[in-house]
Amino acid sequence: MTYCDRCGDEGVHEACAQARALEPPRYCRHCRRRLKVQVVPSGWSATCVEHGAIDG
Amino acid sequence: MASILDHARITVLEQGVGLTQAGILEVLQLPDDEIEAALQLAHEVRMRWCGPEVEVEGIVSLKTGGCPEDCHFCSQSGLFSSPVRSVWLDIPSLVEAAKQTAATGASEFCIVAAVRGPDAKLMKQMRDGVAAIKAAVDINVAASLGMLTQEQVDDLVSMGVHRYNHNLETCQSYFPNVVSTHTWEERWTTLKMVRESGMEVCCGGIIGLGETLEQRAEFAAQLAQLQPHEVPLNFLNPRPGTPLGDRPVMDPKDALRAIAAFRLALPKTILRYAGGREITLGDLGTRDGLLGGINAVIVGNYLTTLGRPATADLELLQELKMPVKALSATL
Numbered sequence: 060m061t062y063c064d065r066c067g068d069e070g071v072h073e074a075c076a077q078a079r080a081l082e083p084p085r086y087c088r089h090c091r092r093r094l095k096v097q098v099v100p101s102g103w104s105a106t107c108v109e110h111g112a113i114d115g
Numbered sequence: 116m117a118s119i120l121d122h123a124r125i126t127v128l129e130q131g132v133g134l135t136q137a138g139i140l141e142v143l144q145l146p147d148d149e150i151e152a153a154l155q156l157a158h159e160v161r162m163r164w165c166g167p168e169v170e171v172e173g174i175v176s177l178k179t180g181g182c183p184e185d186c187h188f189c190s191q192s193g194l195f196s197s198p199v200r201s202v203w204l205d206i207p208s209l210v211e212a213a214k215q216t217a218a219t220g221a222s223e224f225c226i227v228a229a230v231r232g233p234d235a236k237l238m239k240q241m242r243d244g245v246a247a248i249k250a251a252v253d254i255n256v257a258a259s260l261g262m263l264t265q266e267q268v269d270d271l272v273s274m275g276v277h278r279y280n281h282n283l284e285t286c287q288s289y290f291p292n293v294v295s296t297h298t299w300e301e302r303w304t305t306l307k308m309v310r311e312s313g314m315e316v317c318c319g320g321i322i323g324l325g326e327t328l329e330q331r332a333e334f335a336a337q338l339a340q341l342q343p344h345e346v347p348l349n350f351l352n353p354r355p356g357t358p359l360g361d362r363p364v365m366d367p368k369d370a371l372r373a374i375a376a377f378r379l380a381l382p383k384t385i386l387r388y389a390g391g392r393e394i395t396l397g398d399l400g401t402r403d404g405l406l407g408g409i410n411a412v413i414v415g416n417y418l419t420t421l422g423r424p425a426t427a428d429l430e431l432l433q434e435l436k437m438p439v440k441a442l443s444a445t446l
Contacts, residue, residue, distance in 0.1 A: 066355065067198065081393055081421045085198035095202045099212040100173035100219075100415035101425070 062091040064113075084113055120149070120156055123379050128160050133380045136336035142376040143328045147368055153375035154407030161408045164383045168440035169432055170345075170411035172223035172257075172387065173216030173425075176418040177204050177244065178237060182229040184261075184296045186284065188321055190354035190419055191229035197356035199419055209244045210251050217254045219414055219425045222442040224248065225257040225280060225317075227418055231297065232262040238270060245274045253442060257317065262297065262305045268312045278315035278344065281305050286334035289326045306341060315344035319389065322373045323351035323365035331373060335380040345411065346384050348377060350391030352420060370395050371403055378408025387411035393423055401428065405435055 062068065064084035065075035083096050087107035094105040094113060105113040119134075119141035126132045134142065145153055181193045181201030190197040204212075213224045226244060228237055237260065245256050258271055259280035271279065283302055284290065290299035310316050318341055320334060338346055350370050353362045370392075378386055388409050392400055401412075401423070414425040432439060 083419075083421065093198050093200050095200050096419075097176075097179065097202055097204060097208070098416050098419055098421070099175055099204075099208070099215070101212075101215045103416065103421070 061088050062086055064088050064094075067091050067093075087113070119145070120152055123156060123160075127379050127382050128156065128163060131164050131382050133339045133382055134376075136332050139335045139376050139380050140329060140332035142379055143331055143369075143372050145372060150368060150371050150375070153379075154371060154403065157375040157378035157408030158406050160378055160382045161386070161410050165385070165410050167437050168410070168444065169405070169437045170223060170385055170387070170440045171219060171221040171429075172225060172411065172413050173212070173219065173221050173415055174225040174227055174259075174413055174418060175204065175209065175212045175216075176229065177209065177226050177240060178228040178230060179203075179419065180229055182231070184231050184294065186294050187358035188284075188293065188324060188351055188354065189229075190357055192357070195356050195358065197354060203240070206240075206244050206247050210247050213248045213252045213254055213256075216415070217252050219429060220439040221414060222255055222440055222444075223257055223278070224252070224254045225259055225278075227259040227280070228261070229418075230261045232264070233260040233267055238267065241271070241276075242274055245276060249275060255442065257315075259317075262301055263308060265308055268308045268314075272312050272314060276314060278317050279309045280317035280345075280347070281309065282320045282347065282349075283318055283334070283337065283341075284320040285324050285326055286330045286337055288333060289324070289330045293324055303341075306343075316341065317345040317347065318343040319345075319347035319349065319387070321349040321351050321391070322370065323362070323391075323395075324359065325362060332376070335377050338377075339380045343384060345387055346377065346381055347387040347389040347413070348374065348409075349389040350395040352391040352394050354419075364391075364395055367396050367400060370400070371407060374404050374407050374409060385411045387413065389413050390417045390420065390422075398423070398427070402431060402435070405431070405437065
């Protein structure tokens with residue numbers, strides 16, 4: 060099972076994928092937990108408490 | 116009968132006096148085929164009263180999410196089902212973000228926190244963070260920490276914070292539709308204290324919250340009354356989980372009308388492109404705005420969403436022969 064990293068629902072969503080061009084991920088694809096996300100001017104970092112750092 | 120643009124050419128361009136609320140409304144109501152002329156006039160006003168320089172700024176969130184306030188547009192409120200989690204930025208990462216911002220040629224670095232107002236922990240983090248930045252990076256430090264007490268205003272001045280951002284967000288008459296946990300007047304009180312402290316006042320808001328054109332004009336007129344040093348102009352980027360999450364992105368033509376109208380209301384103010392420009396106007400909109408009255412940009416990412424790469428904006432400025440305002444020119 061994989062989850063959408065924007066809305067947290069199951070599967071992959073075209074609209075979410077488009078929106079992600081201007082947004083960092085918010086949910087872990089593996090477990091659907093909300094990510095700890097830090098946005099800085101030149102990038103972002105995201106961490107799942109269970110699965111660790113998420114790659115951009 | 117002279118059109119509003121003919122009138123603005125005399126009062127705003129030649130005399131440097133902003134349009135009245137009624138005049139601003141007329142600009143916001145211009146037909147599509149007059150938008151280009153409005154932007155052209157706004158550009159002339161900006162060049163005449165502000166010059167060709169563009170002020171470049173980077174912003175970063177020191178404390179993200181978990182805010183007790185209910186600003187209906189904001190994904191950082193802890194009262195909504197937004198996916199944004201609470202997180203703090205450590206000092207080394209803050210300094211690194213300031214370095215990266217300075218490397219773009221930016222003269223401004225604004226530290227933002229999602230709070231009603233700062234508590235002792237946040238003020239300590241600010242004191243440590245501003246000192247660390249000033250020791251390592253040549254850049255002006257601004258702050259945006261919500262509503263302040265007089266003591267906190269004085270503390271920020273002593274830290275060397277040179278500009279304080281506190282957006283009114285929308286006009287006084289529409290504000291209760293957007294925020295219920297504090298009032299427009301409370302925000303105004305903080306702005307007055309900031310003004311009296313000697314810090315520069317940065318105050319703008321978000322267009323497209325559901326306000327009428329009349330209320331949009333009211334907002335521009337109220338900002339003109341405040342006379343802030345800088346007005347950041349955001350366009351609503353509807354965030355999932357917020358009460359305004361299902362609102363449509365505003366019509367790009369209305370966004371361009373707003374840019375022209377705000378410049379004609381505020382001929383001598385730094386008018387900054389802020390959040391929502393990418394989703395509202397696309398890449399071409401950045402060019403239209405810079406040729407339509409905008410004279411400052413936030414480069415790179417925003418607080419919780421992403422922006423165009425800084426290089427894209429800097430290349431555009433070079434193409435438009437608009438020099439980045441040097442740090443020395445801001446002091």
